[in-house]
Amino acid sequence: MKKLVLALPSKGRLEELSREAFAKAGMQVKRDGGARSYAGSLQGFENVNVQFLPAGEIARGLIRGTIDIGVTGEDLIHEAVENGIKKVELAAKLGFGKANVVIAIPDAWVDVVYIRDLADVASDFREKHGRWLKIATKYIQLTRAFLAEHGIAQYKIVQSVGATEAAPSSGAADLIVDITSTGSTLKANGLRIIDDGVILKSEANLIISKASKLSNEQQVDLGKIISAVRASL
Amino acid sequence: MARKATSEMNEVNDRVARLSELISAQGAVLSNPAMLLPANPFFDLAGEEFGRRLLLTNGANDEDYCLRPDFTLPIAMDFLRDGGDEQGRAFSYLGSIFRQRAQGPVEFTQAGIEFLGQKNRDETLENTLNFALKALEIYDIKPDILLGSVEVFESLLKVIDIPQVWLPRIRHRFGQPKAMNRLLDRLGKPQAPIADLKAQNREALITKITDQMMADGLSLTGSRSPEEIANRYFEKQQLAATPVSAKTLEILRAYLAIKGDASDSLHEIEALAKEYNLDIFAPLKRLTKHIEFLKAQNQVSSIKFDASFSPRLDYYTGIVFQMIFNSKTIASGGEYNRLLERLGAKKQMNATGCAIWIDRAEEAKK
Numbered sequence: 001m002k003k004l005v006l007a008l009p010s011k012g013r014l015e016e017l018s019r020e021a022f023a024k025a026g027m028q029v030k031r032d033g034g035a036r037s038y039a040g041s042l043q044g045f046e047n048v049n050v051q052f053l054p055a056g057e058i059a060r061g062l063i064r065g066t067i068d069i070g071v072t073g074e075d076l077i078h079e080a081v082e083n084g085i086k087k088v089e090l091a092a093k094l095g096f097g098k099a100n101v102v103i104a105i106p107d108a109w110v111d112v113v114y115i116r117d118l119a120d121v122a123s124d125f126r127e128k129h130g131r132w133l134k135i136a137t138k139y140i141q142l143t144r145a146f147l148a149e150h151g152i153a154q155y156k157i158v159q160s161v162g163a164t165e166a167a168p169s170s171g172a173a174d175l176i177v178d179i180t181s182t183g184s185t186l187k188a189n190g191l192r193i194i195d196d197g198v199i200l201k202s203e204a205n206l207i208i209s210k211a212s213k214l215s216n217e218q219q220v221d222l223g224k225i226i227s228a229v230r231a232s233l
Numbered sequence: 234m235a236r237k238a239t240s241e242m243n244e245v246n247d248r249v250a251r252l253s254e255l256i257s258a259q260g261a262v263l264s265n266p267a268m269l270l271p272a273n274p275f276f277d278l279a280g281e282e283f284g285r286r287l288l289l290t291n292g293a294n295d296e297d298y299c300l301r302p303d304f305t306l307p308i309a310m311d312f313l314r315d316g317g318d319e320q321g322r323a324f325s326y327l328g329s330i331f332r333q334r335a336q337g338p339v340e341f342t343q344a345g346i347e348f349l350g351q352k353n354r355d356e357t358l359e360n361t362l363n364f365a366l367k368a369l370e371i372y373d374i375k376p377d378i379l380l381g382s383v384e385v386f387e388s389l390l391k392v393i394d395i396p397q398v399w400l401p402r403i404r405h406r407f408g409q410p411k412a413m414n415r416l417l418d419r420l421g422k423p424q425a426p427i428a429d430l431k432a433q434n435r436e437a438l439i440t441k442i443t444d445q446m447m448a449d450g451l452s453l454t455g456s457r458s459p460e461e462i463a464n465r466y467f468e469k470q471q472l473a474a475t476p477v478s479a480k481t482l483e484i485l486r487a488y489l490a491i492k493g494d495a496s497d498s499l500h501e502i503e504a505l506a507k508e509y510n511l512d513i514f515a516p517l518k519r520l521t522k523h524i525e526f527l528k529a530q531n532q533v534s535s536i537k538f539d540a541s542f543s544p545r546l547d548y549y550t551g552i553v554f555q556m557i558f559n560s561k562t563i564a565s566g567g568e569y570n571r572l573l574e575r576l577g578a579k580k581q582m583n584a585t586g587c588a589i590w591i592d593r594a595e596e597a598k599k
Contacts (some may be wrong), residue, residue, distance in 0.1 A: 012247065076247065080337070083335060106446070106449065106451055106456075106457075107445065107449065108442050108445040108446045108449060108451065108459075108462065109462055109465075110438075110442060110462060110466055111462055111466040111468075111469055113467040116415070116416075116419060117469075119402070119412075119416075120402055120465070121457070121465070122402060123401055123402040123405045123466075124398075124402070125457075127401060128461065129456075132276075132277070132280060132281075138394075144281060144282070146287055147281075148282060151406060151409050151412020151413075151415065152283045152411070152412075152413060153405070153409075153545060154278055154280060154405060155281055156276055156280060156281055156284075157281055157284075168451060169451055169456045171448065171449040171452055171456075174456045174457065188447075189449070190448070190449025190450065190451065224444070228435070
């Protein structure tokens with residue numbers, strides 16, 4: 001019989017806190033082969049297959065339906081594919097891994113406080129500089145949707161693979177959209193969050209795939225896991 | 234069943250044949266730009282909002298390519314590369330375009346015409362409208378026509394009393410009613426001044442911004458300059474002190490709200506122009522002339538005007554239109570006299586054209 005696939009983050013604080021959350025809900029997660037192994041098991045659930053995977057991989061698996069239930073950040077679901085959020089169900093906010101996806105500008109832009117200021121800057125930019133205002137980000141879908149909502153169309157996204165916060169000083173972009181938990185990395189790079197520039201308040205969630213097909217037995221296991229986690233919060 | 238399917242297929246093919254005939258009868262060069270095109274020109278011209286609709290792929294040289302998302306841009310680029318004939322040229326097309334939709338990529342069939350560098354704007358616009366109507370006639374479609382005028386709005390901006398800096402910002406929101414309303418609301422309210430930087434004169438503020446940018450490792454010339462930031466800071470302080478006049482906002486709001494039957498709308502605009510003494514009569518006269526032209530065509534079902542209607546791309550200039558059937562846009566086009574300059578033409582050159590969504594026309598035929 002096919003086992004229910006439960007995916008948890010494979011390393012760092014996220015892994016620890018995910019396992020703690022399950023333990024608090026009365027379900028011990030075992031990583032049988034130690035930190036190098038990607039397979040595990042869930043005590044009391046013989047037919048659940050636990051997989052330890054990078055958080056971004058968990059988001060994609062949930063959307064595709066190759067993972068039935070998992071712990072990952074909401075931001076990663078949004079970013080995996082356009083409308084990814086419609087393909088999963090957020091079952092429980094877990095209270096850790098909190099971070100915001102924000103728009104940050106050079107702190108020296110003293111005239112820009114709100115998004116409406118950025119709209120003016122974007123409108124004027126091409127005329128003044130002969131190119132579009134450039135925004136560096138990994139969060140392409142979220143950025144486009146947020147700016148469209150605010151009527152801002154005069155910009156270009158520069159896809160960033162890492163160290164987005166360095167883009168303004170390296171000249172790769174004029175401003176950034178990035179994830180931050182304390183804001184200290186942004187500050188260290190001379191950047192400031194626009195006052196109403198929080199695009200998404202994200203945290204680790206227990207997330208169910210809408211794309212996976214489950215047998216009745218699997219549905220029962222899934223229901224038990226969700227109820228136990230919710231009851232423990 | 235099978236026979237019916239075959240006869241339907243024959244009818245579809247017959248319509249395509251008639252469309253091809255119509256296209257070649259325009260005295261235009263049938264153009265067939267490459268299916269795979271460099272993506273950057275599309276991003277440069279239309280920005281991220283259109284860019285997200287592209288079907289992208291990478292070359293080994295790290296350049297982005299896209300499946301042809303429309304015909305206008307590649308045709309206009311070819312025209313300029315071949316020297317941008319001063320006498321003007323006409324191009325027609327019939328083929329596939331590719332766009333991303335929420336539900337995944339889609340291939341559409343488009344037919345259309347592009348008049349590039351033509352001297353006589355009025356005649357060219359009439360030819361364009363005529364072409365669209367004749368093409369829809371093949372599908373037995375008597376469309377409702379929606380007209381907009383970028384030039385009436387742009388000439389209105391020239392004659393109202395408003396600080397110069399706001400003009401491009403208002404212009405960029407034309408065609409986006411929600412964003413436009415937010416901006417007009419903002420301009421009307423005295424705003425709380427932004428944080429006082431204790432730099433009352435411009436020079437002092439520029440020095441302060443320059444120091445901060447250098448400390449943060451930012452280039453002073455690569456992006457917004459200290460002068461540009463300081464100017465906008467003071468402009469905001471000034472707006473906080475003196476908002477845009479209520480009368481100016483009243484005119485803009487009243488104008489943008491005008492919509493409905495085209496002739497009625499014209500009367501409303503004329504009344505508004507007279508009441509506030511706004512000299513926008515030249516573009517208005519031109520609009521009237523084209524409404525009269527459309528009224529004289531018998532394959533038109535209705536003619537409406539919407540003062541706030543415009544494609545969201547800022548290279549559109551004169552009159553713009555959509556042809557609608559069963560609340561679906563079957564054809565759209567207009568005048569885009571800033572397109573060729575945007576693409577590198579040495580001087581301003583007119584451009585007019587339209588595209589017909591053949592799949593939707595076929596759908597309407599059923």
